[in-house]
Amino acid sequence: MLEQIKKIIGDKKEYKAQMTRIEVLPEDYRFVFEKIHGYIWSFAVGDGSDMLKIQSELIELFEASAADGKHVLDITGEDVAGFCDELLRDTRKWTDNFRNRLNRDLRNKFGEGSDSK
Numbered sequence: 001m002l003e004q005i006k007k008i009i010g011d012k013k014e015y016k017a018q019m020t021r022i023e024v025l026p027e028d029y030r031f032v033f034e035k036i037h038g039y040i041w042s043f044a045v046g047d048g049s050d051m052l053k054i055q056s057e058l059i060e061l062f063e064a065s066a067a068d069g070k071h072v073l074d075i076t077g078e079d080v081a082g083f084c085d086e087l088l089r090d091t092r093k094w095t096d097n098f099r100n101r102l103n104r105d106l107r108n109k110f111g112e113g114s115d116s117k
Helices: 002-023 027-041 049-067 072-076 080-088 095-110
Strands: none
Touching (some): 002 027, 027 049, 049 072, 049 080
């Protein structure tokens, strides 16, 4: 229990530190980050540690790109939702539970690899 509390406190500190780094980015980067942040966190599962890692990587990308003078949409592309989906591709999401349940129910009904229709 104590380890879990320490992890939660550590994650909160990390999150606050990440948000501080965002404050110094150019306005366009901050705006896009806020939009991405809202999108990706809506899929968070469990303690959110997966999202903290993704968020940290995104901040690093944005910091380097801003330092190079690139426009933020040159990094994300015009389809920012698609960019987010790629960020989340290998991350557990709360929607995975629904996907897994659907597939399990169909396997239970029709069996593994069944050709039944």
